Amino acid sequence: MARAIHKGVSIAELWLRVKAAAYRKGMVIMIKIAVCDDDASALNEINVLLQRYRAECNQDIIYITFHSPLELLVEIEKGMRWDILFLDVVMPGENGISVAREIRQYDNTVKIIFLTSSSEYAVESYVVGAYFYQMKPVCAERFFQLMDSAITECEKEQQCGLILRCKGGVTRIHLEKLEYCEVMGRTLLFHLENGKVLESTGSLDELCGKLAQHDNFMRPHRSFLINMEYIQNISYKAITMEDLSEIPIPHGKCSEIKNQYLEYAFNRKQVFLS
Numbered sequence: 001m002a003r004a005i006h007k008g009v010s011i012a013e014l015w016l017r018v019k020a021a022a023y024r025k026g027m028v029i030m031i032k033i034a035v036c037d038d039d040a041s042a043l044n045e046i047n048v049l050l051q052r053y054r055a056e057c058n059q060d061i062i063y064i065t066f067h068s069p070l071e072l073l074v075e076i077e078k079g080m081r082w083d084i085l086f087l088d089v090v091m092p093g094e095n096g097i098s099v100a101r102e103i104r105q106y107d108n109t110v111k112i113i114f115l116t117s118s119s120e121y122a123v124e125s126y127v128v129g130a131y132f133y134q135m136k137p138v139c140a141e142r143f144f145q146l147m148d149s150a151i152t153e154c155e156k157e158q159q160c161g162l163i164l165r166c167k168g169g170v171t172r173i174h175l176e177k178l179e180y181c182e183v184m185g186r187t188l189l190f191h192l193e194n195g196k197v198l199e200s201t202g203s204l205d206e207l208c209g210k211l212a213q214h215d216n217f218m219r220p221h222r223s224f225l226i227n228m229e230y231i232q233n234i235s236y237k238a239i240t241m242e243d244l245s246e247i248p249i250p251h252g253k254c255s256e257i258k259n260q261y262l263e264y265a266f267n268r269k270q271v272f273l274s
Contacts, residue, residue, distance in 0.1 A: 031151055032081070033063040036072045036099070037088035037115065042136070043067070046086055046115075049143045057144070059151065069099040076106050081172055083154040084147075089116035089125070097121050100128040109157065109172060111150045162210075164190065164200040171198060175214060179241055180226040181207065193230070195243065215264060220257050221248055228264050 035046045043065045050063055066072040069091060085103070089096040100112055111131040114121070115138065125133045131153075132146060162178070164171045179191045183204040190198040208225055211217045219225050220239055224247045233240040236254040239247040249257060 030060045030062045031083045031154055033061055033084045033086070034066065034072065034082040035063065035086040036066040036069055036091075036096075037086070038067060038091045039088070040067070042088065042115070045138065049138065049140060052140060053144055053147050057147075059147070069094050069096070073099065073102055076103055079166070079171065081107055082110050084111045084113065084131075084150050086113050086115055089114050089121050090118065095121070097124050097128060100125070100130070104128055109161075109174075111153065113146060113150070164198055166198050166200050173198065175211070175216075175227075176229070178227055179230045179243060180224060180245070180247065182224050184223075191243070191245070193242075215267070218257070218260055218264075220253065221250060224248075228261055231261060234258055234261060 033050065035043060035050075037043050037046070047063075047065065050061065053059060054061055066075075069087075070093075087096045087099060091099075096114055096116070100114075103110065103112070108129070112129065113132045113134055114125050114130055115134050115136055117136045119133075119135065122133045131150060134142070134146065157174070162173050162175060164173065173190065173192065177193045179193050181191065181204070182189050186201050186203075188200045188202050188204065188207065190200065192198070204219075204223070204225060208217070208219055211225070216228050217225055218228050226239065226241065226247055230242045231239055232242050232244075234249075234254070234257060236249065238249055239257070241247065
């Protein structure tokens, strides 16, 4: 079912509630969509197309509309993230290309689909990582094709991603960029490949359960979950990661950990020298 988000409750907070309810019911996580256009008739046109797409394709989506890029940027700066963004190019004050540049400072994953009646910015749009540059008016057939393509990509990314509730807002990370996670009390520290550390609250047991289907994660210690792609060395006392962090190995578990890592590496067809 498609839903429009209305003002009142924080957008990020409302999305967390929807996500939590969907998770409890075993539903597929909804695709989050934002539409930004200063033209009320254009916004209404996209809303109608979204409703048609939901009804005819039986796709669960949640969406919000913005009449100005400033409103959109305020929410993004607060930490709100969307899967797909329909963004008008020609708007008063600041054009869509400039807005996209600002968005990319916070979010490199959102699928930006530019909407415009001019091809003037077509080439420039891809410099800011546009997913597509769609000319107006948007016909239903073309819109459906765009949605099918974008949602397929989003679903692939969701299977390999993790959404965190951090101090700075809602953040999505790609699992291949997660080097390791450690728990301190009720705080989870996510160490990323670029050296950044994100904090979130939760249980490491719960996190391990959610990532059980991903065979590249190992829990060598009750306080650590590591991505085996980033292992540099395994000794009898510790695992050394690529950032030179040392993950302690409990007494008597060295052989078990080495075997698990070697099996993973073998399945990945990595080269061994004996």
